Amino acid sequence: MKTIKNVLAILLVTVLLLSGCGAGNKSGYGSTVAATYGGNERTVYLDEANFWLRAGELSYGYMISLYSQIYGIDASTFWASQSNRRTQTYDQSLKEDIMAEFRQIFILLDHAGEYDTTLTDEDLSRIDKTISDMKSSYGTALFDEAVIGSYSDDALKESLKTRAQALKVWHGVREQATTNVSDEECKSFTIQYFRMDDTTSVKDGDNEIKGQAIGELLERLLKDGKTFEEISKTYSKVYTAKESFRRSDDTQTSQLFTIGKDMKDGDVRQFTDNSGEKSIYYVAKCVSADDADAAAAAREQLESEQKEAHFNEVFAEWQKSAKAFSVKGAFTQLPLPNNAN
Numbered sequence: 001m002k003t004i005k006n007v008l009a010i011l012l013v014t015v016l017l018l019s020g021c022g023a024g025n026k027s028g029y030g031s032t033v034a035a036t037y038g039g040n041e042r043t044v045y046l047d048e049a050n051f052w053l054r055a056g057e058l059s060y061g062y063m064i065s066l067y068s069q070i071y072g073i074d075a076s077t078f079w080a081s082q083s084n085r086r087t088q089t090y091d092q093s094l095k096e097d098i099m100a101e102f103r104q105i106f107i108l109l110d111h112a113g114e115y116d117t118t119l120t121d122e123d124l125s126r127i128d129k130t131i132s133d134m135k136s137s138y139g140t141a142l143f144d145e146a147v148i149g150s151y152s153d154d155a156l157k158e159s160l161k162t163r164a165q166a167l168k169v170w171h172g173v174r175e176q177a178t179t180n181v182s183d184e185e186c187k188s189f190t191i192q193y194f195r196m197d198d199t200t201s202v203k204d205g206d207n208e209i210k211g212q213a214i215g216e217l218l219e220r221l222l223k224d225g226k227t228f229e230e231i232s233k234t235y236s237k238v239y240t241a242k243e244s245f246r247r248s249d250d251t252q253t254s255q256l257f258t259i260g261k262d263m264k265d266g267d268v269r270q271f272t273d274n275s276g277e278k279s280i281y282y283v284a285k286c287v288s289a290d291d292a293d294a295a296a297a298a299r300e301q302l303e304s305e306q307k308e309a310h311f312n313e314v315f316a317e318w319q320k321s322a323k324a325f326s327v328k329g330a331f332t333q334l335p336l337p338n339n340a341n
Contacts, residue, residue, distance in 0.1 A: 026149025034331035037106040038323030047151040049331050053098050075337040091336045103325045108166040115172035117165040127160045177310035179303040188294035191260045192242040193284035194218050202235045215281040219270040244294035
């Protein structure tokens with residue numbers, strides 16, 4: 001089951017990689033049933049389902065472009081090819097996901113009376129802004145009549161309001177969780193580092209150096225008091241980043257974590273990670289061996305994970321008594337890509 005964060009993330013649409021769209025006859029979408037829940041208790045019409053399908057379709061823009069460059073296939077071939085679920089095409093997988101969103105939202109709304117789902121003025125303003133931002137960013141690529149027919153802003157607003165209410169149920173269930181996170185679990189350290197491999201090359205005076213030799217040079221500069229920012233200006237080809245790690249995180253197996261957790265404030269170390277197909281060279285400096293801000297972020301993350309686990313338990317029980325959900329052929333037969341309409 002998709003987590004509710006994924007289900008309702010479309011409410012906060014921020015990244016849609018858009019593709020071209022073609023024309024089609026969508027005049028009857030507003031009266032054509034795409035799915036029902038609980039008999040006719042809740043009905044999804046084809047215009048609403050089509051809108052979210054097209055938004056989902058556009059999110060595959062980058063992948064389609066990548067497949068086109070690597071394999072030389074067009075969008076139609078992509079949608080007809082097998083997804084990572086193997087038994088489905090990308091077309092079938094996307095449509096299943098869109099309908100899973102509707103079903104999960106309706107199950108949440110079955111329990112709306114147990115939680116405060118009142119939409120505040122701030123909520124409504126956020127929804128208006130979401131629509132405005134989508135139109136400003138994506139324009140006719142999503143909102144053109146050839147793409148979504150006569151689906152109106154008012155209809156989209158009602159759809160977003162429904163999703164926002166479901167989100168409040170999700171939040172309400174999570175907040176009922178009992179969280180138990182100790183200070184020891186949250187202790188964190190932060191390191192900044194350079195990372196390179198044997199293909200990385202820079203100029204050191206008149207000489208070109210690579211891989212580990214670069215690491216030795218950068219280690220020397222850091223120990224001489226140069227900052228990462230100063231070094232990066234000169235050696236911009238070398239990747240640099242800053243990361244925080246929770247000390248008790250038993251999922252971490254990287255050399256960066258293993259060595260970093262033993263470093264003290266200001267320590268500089270060069271080391272090699274040979275765990276992959278090629279050697280990776282690091283030069284790391286400990287920014288803070290006991291980072292209070294990182295510990296606070298770790299606590300928030302751990303508590304969120306416990307809340308999500310509680311939600312998943314509750315939702316699993318709700319699903320057992322959920323009403324029948326039926327997807328109609330009008331939806332499953334919608335062609336992808338959109339320019340095939």
